[in-house]
Structure formats: C-alpha cells, structure tokens
Amino acid sequence: MNANYVILCIDDEETILDSLSMELSGCFPGVELELVQDNAEAEELARELLAEGLEIPVVVCDYIMPGRKGDEVLAAIHAIAPKARTVMLTGQSSLDGVTKAINRANLYRYIAKPWDRDDLILTLQGALESYVQDATIQRQNAELKELNEGLERKVEERTAELRAANAELAEANRTSNQYLDIIDQHVLICRIDKAGAIVYVSEAFCRKSGFERQELIGRNYWQTLYFNLSESRIREIMTTLERGETWQGEIRHQSKDGRDYWVHEIVSPDLVDESLVLGFTSIRQDITDKKAVEELSITDALTGLYNRRHFNSVLERELGRAREDGQRLAFAIFDVDHFKAYNDNHGHAAGDEVLKRIGRLLNERYRRGRDYVFRIGGEEFAVLLTVRRPDEAEAAAAGLVAAVEALELPHGHSPVSPCITISLGLRLISPDEAPVTVDQVFTEADTRLYRAKAGGRNRYVL
Numbered sequence: 001m002n003a004n005y006v007i008l009c010i011d012d013e014e015t016i017l018d019s020l021s022m023e024l025s026g027c028f029p030g031v032e033l034e035l036v037q038d039n040a041e042a043e044e045l046a047r048e049l050l051a052e053g054l055e056i057p058v059v060v061c062d063y064i065m066p067g068r069k070g071d072e073v074l075a076a077i078h079a080i081a082p083k084a085r086t087v088m089l090t091g092q093s094s095l096d097g098v099t100k101a102i103n104r105a106n107l108y109r110y111i112a113k114p115w116d117r118d119d120l121i122l123t124l125q126g127a128l129e130s131y132v133q134d135a136t137i138q139r140q141n142a143e144l145k146e147l148n149e150g151l152e153r154k155v156e157e158r159t160a161e162l163r164a165a166n167a168e169l170a171e172a173n174r175t176s177n178q179y180l181d182i183i184d185q186h187v188l189i190c191r192i193d194k195a196g197a198i199v200y201v202s203e204a205f206c207r208k209s210g211f212e213r214q215e216l217i218g219r220n221y222w223q224t225l226y227f228n229l230s231e232s233r234i235r236e237i238m239t240t241l242e243r244g245e246t247w248q249g250e251i252r253h254q255s256k257d258g259r260d261y262w263v264h265e266i267v268s269p270d271l272v273d274e275s276l277v278l279g280f281t282s283i284r285q286d287i288t289d290k291k292a293v294e295e296l297s298i299t300d301a302l303t304g305l306y307n308r309r310h311f312n313s314v315l316e317r318e319l320g321r322a323r324e325d326g327q328r329l330a331f332a333i334f335d336v337d338h339f340k341a342y343n344d345n346h347g348h349a350a351g352d353e354v355l356k357r358i359g360r361l362l363n364e365r366y367r368r369g370r371d372y373v374f375r376i377g378g379e380e381f382a383v384l385l386t387v388r389r390p391d392e393a394e395a396a397a398a399g400l401v402a403a404v405e406a407l408e409l410p411h412g413h414s415p416v417s418p419c420i421t422i423s424l425g426l427r428l429i430s431p432d433e434a435p436v437t438v439d440q441v442f443t444e445a446d447t448r449l450y451r452a453k454a455g456g457r458n459r460y461v462l
C-alpha cells in the first residue's frame with residue numbers, strides 16, 4: 001500500500017476514537033491512522049496532510065457532534081480532498097443526515113453505531129481499494145493521454161515534414177519541367193534505343209528535321225535521319241559507338257522536305273554502370289550559318305592562306321591571264337611527309353601548329369603581287385608563281401623544300417629526316433604550249449608529287 005496514505009477518523013467521543021484505533025490498527029499495513037476529536041481541527045489537519053504531500057483516501061466521521069453535524073464536516077473535507085472516500089458513523093438512523101452527506105460529500109457508505117467490526121473493516125477496505133483503483137485509473141488515463149499527445153505531436157511533426165518535402169518536390173518538379181521545356185524547344189536532341197529505334201525527339205529537333213514527332217518515334221534513327229549519308233560515314237559512327245565511345249563531327253543532313261542543314265552532332269551511348277548500353281543520345285547543334293560563311297570564305301581558317309575553293313578560280317584566271325600576257329607560270333603542290341605519323345604521335349593540335357608554321361613560311365617567301373599560296377587539303381598546299389625562266393621555278397621549288405626542313409620542327413617518326421619535310425611536284429606552264437585546263441595542271445603536278453614521294457620524299461620533281 002502507498003506509504004503516503006492516511007485514514008482520517010473524526011469523532012467527538014474519545015472512547016470511540018480509541019476503539020477505532022484499536023480495531024483498525026494492523027488492518028491496513030503501511031497506512032497511517034489520524035484521530036481527531038475536535039471537528040474544527042479536522043479540516044486544518046486535512047489541509048496540513050495534503051500540504052505535506054500525503055493522501056487521504058478515506059475519511060471516517062461521526063454524525064452527532066457538538067457544533068457541526070458529520071455531513072457538514074464531511075462536506076468541508078470533501079471540498080479539500082475531493083477524491084477521499086467518505087464514511088459516516090450514525091448513532092441513530094438519521095436518513096436526513098445520510099442524504100445530505102450523499103449529496104454534499106459524495107458519501108461512500110454509512111455505518112450504524114454500534115458497528116460490527118468486520119463490517120467496518122470490510123467497508124474501509126472497500127473504500128481504500130476504490131480510492132486506489134480510481135487513482136490507478138486516473139494515472140493510467142494520464143499516461144494514455146500523454147502517450148496520445150505524444151503521438152499527435154509526432155503525427156503533426158511528420159505531417160509538417162511531409163508537407164515541406166512535398167513543397168520542395170513540387171518546386172523541384174516545376175523547375176525541372178521548365179528546364180525540360182527549354183530543352184525541348186531549343187535543343188536538337190534525340191534518344192535512340194539499342195536497336196536504333198527513336199524513343200524521344202525534342203520539338204526543336206522535329207522543326208529542324210521537318211518531321212512530325214509521331215513520324216519519328218519508333219522509326220529507325222539511321223534510316224530515317226541519315227538517308228543522305230554514305231554507308232561508310234554511318235559505319236564510322238556505328239563503329240565508334242559500338243566501342244562504347246562518343247562520336248562527334250559535322251554532318252550535312254537533309255530535312256524531310258529536301259532542305260540541306262549542317263549540324264555539329266554528338267552521339268553518345270547511354271550507359272549503365274559504365275558498360276551496359278541502353279541506347280544512344282544524339283545532340284545536334286545547328287551550324288548551317290557557320291557553314292554558309294565558310295562557303296563564302298576564300299581563306300582557310302587555320303593557316304589564313306587561300307583555300308581550295310579560291311584556288312580553282314585563281315588558277316583558272318591566272319592561266320588565262322598568263323597566256324594573254326605571254327608569261328610563264330610555275331605551279332607546285334606539296335604535302336608534309338609522314339604527317340599522319342606526326343599527328344598520331346604528337347596529337348592533332350601539334351599537327352595544326354606545323355600547318356600554321358608552314359603557312360607563315362609561305363606568306364613570308366611569296367609576297368609579290370602575282371604570287372599565290374593555298375592550303376588545298378589537310379596537309380596539302382599549292383603555290384602559283386609567275387616566273388621568267390624555268391630555272392627560276394626550279395630554284396623556288398628547291399628553296400622551299402630546304403626552307404621547310406630548315407624550320408627544324410622535330411618530327412621523330414619520319415624515316416626521311418629528324419625534322420618536318422615536304423615532297424613537292426612542280427608543273428611549269430609556258431605561253432607557247434597548247435592551252436591547259438586547271439584539272440590538267442593539277443593532275444600533272446599531283447603525279448610529280450607522287451613521284452617525289454616514291455623517290456624518297458623531302459624533294460621536288462619537275
């Protein structure tokens with residue numbers, strides 16, 4: 001039993017209190033018994049006990065007392081300790097007092113004097129148990145309430161967290177949808193499955209290619225969009241992709257309605273775990289305008305020399321002019337010896353530097369009004385000079401071959417020389433000979449270039 005329990009007994013007769021004390025002692029182990037004769041003191045004592053942290057589970061009170069009646073005393077105690085079980089002792093059957101006590105003090109039981117000891121003990125035991133049971137239920141209720149409140153708090157917290165996460169997700173979704181929309185509208189993008197079937201195309205891609213989206217989805221990418229490309233070009237791209245590598249390059253495509261457009265295209269494999277190929281993604285950049293400018297241009301972007309296109313018109317014009325003026329022309333084409341080996345070993349950037357250096361050399365050597373220098377292919381150059389005598393042309397050819405070697409650009413992978421060298425074919429055009437076409441002159445110079453190479457390179461052939 002709770003060690004804080006006190007049973008309060010109030011009676012104006014000392015003998016009654018004595019007999020209560022005697023009969024009850026030892027019946028409720030751990031529970032104290034407080035006996036009060038003066039009912040005015042009883043309230044005071046009840047307050048003191050509660051203030052000390054004790055509990056009053058049961059109050060036993062006589063009915064007939066001087067001053068106040070038992071029901072009034074119990075009502076006063078009930079106001080102080082509302083949970084206490086109240087028991088009234090009545091000397092005569094006074095139903096009036098019992099009724100009042102029931103109404104005002106929540107009377108638990110009344111016991112008639114003289115009482116039967118067992119009945120008294122059982123009654124108080126019942127009162128005590130009822131109090132303890134109530135207290136237990138109340139404690140359990142409080143615990144349940146606390147548990148419930150805790151759960152409610154957790155639910156609220158989780159709800160708030162979920163709401164915040166949802167808001168974040170919605171915002172992220174909105175942003176990524178915006179990005180997807182921008183990509184769709186402005187980026188030429190196409191996704192292809194492993195078998196080559198188109199699974200996604202952007203709106204921008206559709207506009208540029210002239211196809212409707214539904215005309216492309218499910219169709220074979222290569223057959224539908226590369227129809228104007230050569231087999232070998234497609235094979236080159238496929239081979240790169242099959243190695244799991246990204247292919248990129250400039251391609252001239254044709255739209256559905258036959259318009260040509262140029263793109264810089266990047267096709268990369270969509271990999272899982274860096275090996276399993278799911279499909280491919282093609283991203284194209286429209287470079288039609290850039291290509292148009294290039295086509296109008298007469299200079300080669302890398303070396304600044306005249307380009308192949310301008311070469312044709314200049315050669316044609318100069319052949320006619322020299323014939324009219326009775327002048328002699330020297331036409332040479334040359335290329336860099338073992339240039340592929342150079343690129344393979346030093347990289348394309350270094351290769352480009354060599355070409356630029358040769359371009360500068362040509363510009364420095366041939367500055368006269370009727371001298372023309374061209375880059376006509378990868379590592380292939382051409383020179384057109386107006387000369388007075390054939391030996392002047394030969395000297396120019398020999399000088400150029402020597403000058404390139406004298407640049408001392410280390411090669412390291414050429415059996416001809418430690419340095420970069422060239423092989424040159426020379427064709428003289430005399431005003432006396434039968435008229436020749438641009439193609440003839442070119443082919444004949446090219447044949448001599450071939451002979452210069454066959455003859456060991458780093459030389460010229462006239």
Ligand SMILES: [Mg+2]
Nearest residue numbers: 012062064065
């Ligand atoms: Mg009395």
